[in-house]
Every structure is written in structure tokens, then in C-alpha cells.
Amino acid sequence: MAEKINLKKIERKAYTSYHQDGLIDVFAGFLILSFGLWLILDMAWMGWILWFVAVSAYAAAKRVVTIPRIGFVKFAPHRAKALVTSALIVLSLFAFLGVVAFMQTEGGGTPLWLLFAIENYMLVIGVSVAASFCVVGYTFRIRRMYAYALLTLIMFVTGHFLYYPLHYYVILLGSLILLFGLAMLVRFIRRYPLSTTRSMGDSGNEGQ
């Protein structure tokens, strides 16, 4: 008897196979690493600018590395909606916290919660970055993002008690993710060499 068709499993397989190239890890690792390096130079704003460059570079890398090897797929619109919704939730949360902090500071003095956040900045940054990894992991169905979230939490909670400068942890975290991403990319390229597969209806006689 034919096996029951598990559409969720098939959809998940299609989705995860599209992200097994490690590119998202390479770009995330590179961005975090570069952010750490800019912190040393006291030019953290450069790290934010790089985000915009990285997004377009990521799309180009997908076109050059991934699509020729495993093909192109356009996912159902609800996936894109989930991505936009997740991004909006995260951005709104940060914007809301920023506005509240600004208004309370303007109202006279620094609020207690902001003082607490500044005092425990390692924990705040760790939780924020870990939460961002969780959102990316949930949206793209990439389980290893949860491992990165856990790694981030462990590193920054440890950092909270060790009192080393922030950029040490940022650079270490970025390097680890970048190395893992590169390893995945190499494995992906070896596993899926450039396809010589003909397209449907292509007689394979071109150039003869």
C-alpha cells in the first residue's frame, strides 16, 4: 500500500534543502565578525551599513551558488508572509523599546529598566541576538539557528561574569558561525556539483 503523503514533510524538505548550502550561516557569521572588528575600531555603525550590502550579496550568492546546483523554487505566498511578519515583529519590538527609552529619558532622568539594561548589557545583547536567531530559525525552518541561539546565550551569559570586552565574544561568535557556514558550503558544493542535467524537452544536441 502506498505510504501516506505527508505534505508538511515534503514542504519542509523542499524548504530546508534550499538552505543547506550554508550561505545564510556564512553571511550571518561574516556580519557578526565584522561587527566585532568594527567595535574594536569604535566604528560600530559600519557594521550596520554592511547589513544592507550583505542582503543583496546574499541574493546574488544564492543565484550563483545554490540555484545552478539544486534548482529554483518559488515557495507558496504564505511563506513570504511569515517572513515579513517575523521581521516586522522584531523591528517593531526594537522600535517600541527605543521610543519608550527615548521618551522616558526625555521625561527626566534615565528609567530604572534602562539603567538595568545598560548595567547588564551582555545579557541584553545575548538575549536579543539569540532571539533573532530563533526568529530566523522559525521563519526559515532551519534548526541549526536554534543551536546558534543557544551558543550565543552561553557565550554572552559567560561573558557577563568574566568581564572581557564585548568585541571578544562578538568576534568569537562570528568566527564560529562563519567557519561552520563555510564547512557547510564546501560540503554542499561537493555534494551537488554544477548540474549538467538537461531541461525538459531539451534534446541535448546544442552545439553539435
Add this chain to the structure above:
Amino acid sequence: MAHLFVVESADFLFLQRQTGLTWGNLSSHLSKLENAGYVAIEKEFIDKKPHTTLHLTDKGRTAFQEYRQSMKQVFDDLSV
């Protein structure tokens, strides 16, 4: 069809990777599905290379859903 059902559209290579079928086998299946009106096939050239994009038609989606319903019914009947 299940692989096309869960996405909006996909190209031939992606389907081949997902299903693990050979070029000839998959091509044969898709031609039959196209003749039945279940799959729409669009061919174009990208960088002078032939590129085939496929998606399920409305008729194909309905037929697949009906097939799933009937299979579910069969499994339910068997488990009673």
C-alpha cells in the same frame, strides 16, 4: 505532484533533486501530467540555456486534493 503542490512553482532541476528521479523518468511523468492538464510547463532561455519551470494548474490542485481525500478515506476505512 505532491512536490509541486507544496510550492508555487519549481524548475525541472529542483524537482529532480527533490524526487530523486532520473531525467527521463521525471520528464516522462511530467509530460503525462501536462497532457492531463494537471501541470503547466513553461520553457524559456536563461543565459542561452534552456530552463523549464513547472507549476500545478487549478485542475491539478483540485485533482490532487481529491486524490488525498479518497486515500484518506481508504486508510480510515482500513483502520476501523
